[in-house]
Amino acid sequence: MPDGPAPLGADGTALVTGGTGTLGALVARHLVTEHGLRHLLLVSRRGPAAPGADALVEELTGLGARVTLAAADVADPDQLAAVLDRIDPEHPLTAVIHTAGVIRDGVITAQTPEHLATVLAPKTDAAHTLHELTKHQNLSAFVLFSSAAGTLGNPGQANYAAANTALDALAHRFRAEGTPAVSLAWGLWEEASGMTGELGTADLERGRRTGIAPMPTALALTLLDAGLRSDEAALVTARMDLAGLRGRAGSDSEVPAVLRALVRIPRKAARAAAATAEESFADRLAALAPAERLGSVVELVRTQAAAVLGHGTARAIGAEAAFKDAGFDSLAAVELRNRLATATGVRLPATLIFDHPTPTELAERLVEELGITGEAATSQAATVELDSLEQALATLSTADESARALVGARLLDLAARLGAAPAATATLVTGTGGSLDLDAATDEEIFQLMDGELGLS
Known part of the structure; x- marks a missing residue:
């Protein structure tokens, strides 16, 4: 990755979509204080009417920048063209940073075409429009704000993940066409934005289970600069918490597929999971x-x-x-x-x-x-006990003939009580057609019976 500041062109104009939002404002301030830009065009749906817009303009102006606010839907070619026409020719457009986005979370069965369109429009439709209307200009940077949800996945965000994956793909296409495009797949910023400000405890924990930790603003802006200097079309810019992910995951299936080569589940946890899988919960x-x-x-x-x-x-x-x-x-x-x-x-x-x-x-x-109630529970419990008995019988010494004879007789008696065998005191018909009086039988005859009739040895 090349070193040094990104050549954004201090005399040119930088267009920031979502410019009055939390991330857009942070980026605008960073462009002025760290990159020396003096001409900003901040576009959002509400423009000057957005909450905090006046205070933002006052702050940036105090830092030495000339700021223009515009209300427009950047996915609309006519509205965006009208905004671009307002740029002073003496300070032509040199950078585009597209931070705008919308989330519409929901389980997959609740997703609708309308939900998908709501998320795609400000991401991919707007990116298309921005590229088409600026590709003939001498841009130093064309940055798309994507999300790590498209790379790692995130529960409840199938539509958002799809939109951001498409945005990453567009960056490759735009770069192939000569635009210096880069798509940055962000993790969670610590600074609460319009999209993340209402996240609850469960939402944050879902994010952590993908290996993402909240990222300080200073780190995020450092990664933005790294992305501006990169020769790659798409990058994941996130603060990874692989150690935390390893500690929370009880099996490989709980780790995002793309991270499984980096996150190894401790052997103790893996063995415990395997042992649990062998025996059903029932x-x-x-x-x-x-x-x-x-x-x-x-x-x-x-x-x-x-x-x-x-x-x-x-x-x-x-x-x-x-x-x-x-x-x-x-x-x-x-x-x-x-x-x-x-x-x-x-x-x-x-x-x-x-x-x-x-x-x-x-x-x-x-x-x-x-079904662990009444007779079903009793039956399952008895089956478990029989499994244990079978294991115990396998260790019974063949040298202890009296013990084996006693066990065999008890087994026959139990089988007789279940109606699965004749009473032990009766004459038993063997598989060879003969009969055996158990009361009068010798130890050798009982052992032969156990071998032939019960399969015990």
Whole structure:
């Protein structure tokens, strides 16, 4: 990457879209204080009527810049052309920085063509328009503000990820056509913007699980300068928290695919996940005493709910507290549903926490779905015990004939009680067509019976 300041042309004019927004204002101030630009054209939908616009102009003017505010939809060719016509020919356009964007989050089943168009228009449509109307000018920089959501993904932002992935692709195309384009896929800035100012605890935790940490403004502007000097068409400009991601993830599947070569799950966690996968949750639950089962499921629900919201312990989620009061929104609800479905193996509806609004009520539903009640629970518990018995029999010494004979007789007696074998005191018909009186049988005859009829050796 080339060193030194980016040649933006101090005598030229820089166009900043979304210029009255949080990020646009930060960029405009940076262009004046660090790059020495003296002519700024700040475009936004509301222009001079935007909140804080007058104060921003006053500040930038005090720093020695001449600032023009314009209200326009930069995706509209006619409106943008009218704005560009206002640029003083003595200070021609030399830089375009497109920071504008809109989010319209929602689970994939709630996405509509209108939701997609709302997000695409200020991103890709505007980028097209900006390129078409400025490609014949001698630009030093053409910067597109993209998002790491397009590279790493982010729950609830399928439309936003698609728009930013398209923006990255456009940067490659524009650069191939001779425009010095670069698309910067930003992570989260610490400075709250119009798009991020209303993010809640669950939203921030979802971002952290993609390996992204909030980025100080000074670092973000340093990365902007690095992007301006870069020869690449698209870069991810984000503060990565791979160590934190490694600590939060319990398996490889919880790490974004593109980061799995960089984030290794600790062996202890990987082994624990593998061991859990080998034994179904229903089996583990059935092995518990009936009085303990609901409490165990409640603890599972609380633990997973705490993980969704970024809490370090299940104690942060009350067993009788409403999920909505804990900070759950529709995206967090779907994530909790997915986590519980993975943990239990039960197919669950997306409306799970709305139908069962507390951990205890939700746990009762899971117990019902798992069928760990009454005879079903007893049957599963008995099966678990038989598995343990089978393992114990495999270690029984062949030298201890009396113990083996006693065990064999007990097994026959138990089978007789279930109706799966004749009573042990009766004469047993063997598979060879003969018969054996168990009361009068010798040890050798019982061992032969165990070998032939029960498959024990």
